[in-house]
Each structure stands twice: as structure tokens, then as C-alpha cells.
């Protein structure tokens with residue numbers, strides 16, 4: 035990894051931390067939510083084996099429903115579940131499934147994707 039990639043990664047990380055700070059907490063935005071679980075299979079191009087990942091959100095978590103891309107060389111990638119989760123909460127849906135691709139400029143346009151299942155518990 036060269037310096038240029040490193041500084042791009044750092045810039046992306048700083049921006050993400052700022053986004054988190056701006057997002058506020060789950061409890062503030064969605065007081066009716068007790069917990070959110072994102073179960074996903076992470077698929078990376080060129081790697082045959084899917085990687086299972088689970089990400090949980092609680093009232094004290096930042097209300098930024100975004101999952102990082104694990105692909106090397108993908109500086110600003112990730113999977114944005116904000117739309118999915120906020121619309122689920124609005125209609126008090128408990129479960130949803132789907133698939134999304136990394137939105138970053140990684141090594142190739144379709145370098146990674148996730149198949150996800152979101153489960154939300156309400157108070």
C-alpha cells in the first residue's frame with residue numbers, strides 16, 4: 035500500500051468519524067428501537083468463500099447504519115443501510131432482506147457485495 039492510498043484511507047476514516055458524530059444516537063432518533071441486528075454474508079470478488087458478519091446496534095449506538103467494505107484498496111467503500119433501516123423503522127417492520135454492492139471505488143466496480151438480513155426489535 036503506498037502513501038497516497040494511506041492518506042486517502044485516513045481522510046475517508048476522518049470523514050466517517052465526522053458522519054458518526056453528526057448522526058447522533060439511535061435512542062435520540064428512534065426511541066422505539068430496542069436493538070437492530072444486521073446479519074450478512076460478505077462476498078468479495080475473487081474469494082470463493084463468503085464471510086458471515088453480524089453488526090448490532092443499540093440505543094447507545096450511533097444512528098449511522100453503514101458497514102465498511104473489507105476489500106483491500108477500497109478507500110471510501112461501504113454498504114449503506116441507512117435508507118433500508120430508517121424506512122423499516124418508520125413502518126415498524128421487523129425483518130427485511132436484500133443485497134447491495136459496495137459503493138466505493140475499489141479495485142474493480144463489483145469487487146464486493148453483501149446479502150443482508152435486518153432484524154429490528156422494538157420496545
Ligand SMILES: [Zn+2]
Pocket residue numbers: 103104105108111112136137138139140145146
Ligand atoms: Zn469496497
